[in-house]
Amino acid sequence: MKLSTKTQSFVMHFGEMGSKWGFNRTVGQMIALMVIHEKALSADEIAEALSISRGNVSMGIKELQSWRLVQVQHIPGDRKDYYTTVGDLWQMARTVFEERMKREVEPTLSLLRSQLMDSADNDKEAYALQQMQEIHDLIEMLTQWSASLNSLKPETLQSVMKLGAGVTKVLEFKNKFSNSEK
Amino acid sequence: MKLSTKTQSFVMHFGEMGSKWGFNRTVGQMIALMVIHEKALSADEIAEALSISRGNVSMGIKELQSWRLVQVQHIPGDRKDYYTTVGDLWQMARTVFEERMKREVEPTLSLLRSQLMDSADNDKEAYALQQMQEIHDLIEMLTQWSASLNSLKPETLQSVMKLGAGVTKVLEFKNKFSNSEK
DNA sequence: TTAAAGTTTCAGTAAATTCTGAAACTTTAA
């Protein structure tokens, strides 16, 4: 499988960025390849297209499956496994977001909760705990907010986003209305 | 400088998570230390508290300055540099968000734009380009939306967040209103 | 102006992560 120049640089770029997005180079390349390739790919095709070892592909697929980004597809009469991305791009973006929250935020929330269980021994620690409390509250708020938005259906979410900072106007309006109601 | 047990585990946790958040272990520990320590710290104090080399602290400070998270503070009659976090925790969260967008998203947007400049040579490439266009549009929408929210003042942003998925109700209401106006 | 105190840099080393490839394991058609 030969990649066109444009395809090639797209795939390589996702490799470079991969580490910033929570996976390693080859995993980044793999998901990029699957996204721009309409048909499902076998592990061998992936290895060939990216010039990486068969073992590495297998590791990468496992990783992408743990991210819920890739799934197996079977072709009748062919016992090979073929892999494709799960859902459309919107769905994938949501999934990546959810998984990153789970991996990057949840462990911290749970550490903070346990630290905040008991109280401070001295002034210095009191300040530290106060900061931890603030961080906890902030993260929790962001988490709940994003979870509630993520539960909207794509179209709705899209119109909310289009509104942008315009929400505030709607907010003011809502306040005015609910006041006049009383 | 000796750290209490709670402080210690907070700092170490930020070290572990650091890599998932875009910096390395010691940089993560450093920012955690500064956040829970009320007074500004000298490089030597940081090195001692974390048992890391002086050179490493210097590197880490440079990194945190490039993230706009840490600034120098001078104490009259003392020629040493002391370091503190920039702004309150809300401000820091915004800054981290902005910097991560800049580092994790902008390069991809710009690659996609350049790829989309010219057209496809064949069907396979046409599909690839179509996917790239979709990714581009999606990222751009998210970017603009988050930028517009980030421009709100903290209190406003907070009430928008508290509203959560409730925005949709307000949205419907707004639609009804603007229709009846016409 | 100088020397002591403070700060930064960076070459080399250490540690962590990623990748390869061969061996072990699994599946299925004959």
Added chain:
DNA sequence: TTAAAGTTTCAGAATTTACTGAAACTTTAA
């Protein structure tokens, strides 16, 4: 049942990233 095709695992090699510590540089008080 077996052997060929397909798949997965994992120990060690390669690569990348982080860290140390000593040397170079900068600042300032005398």
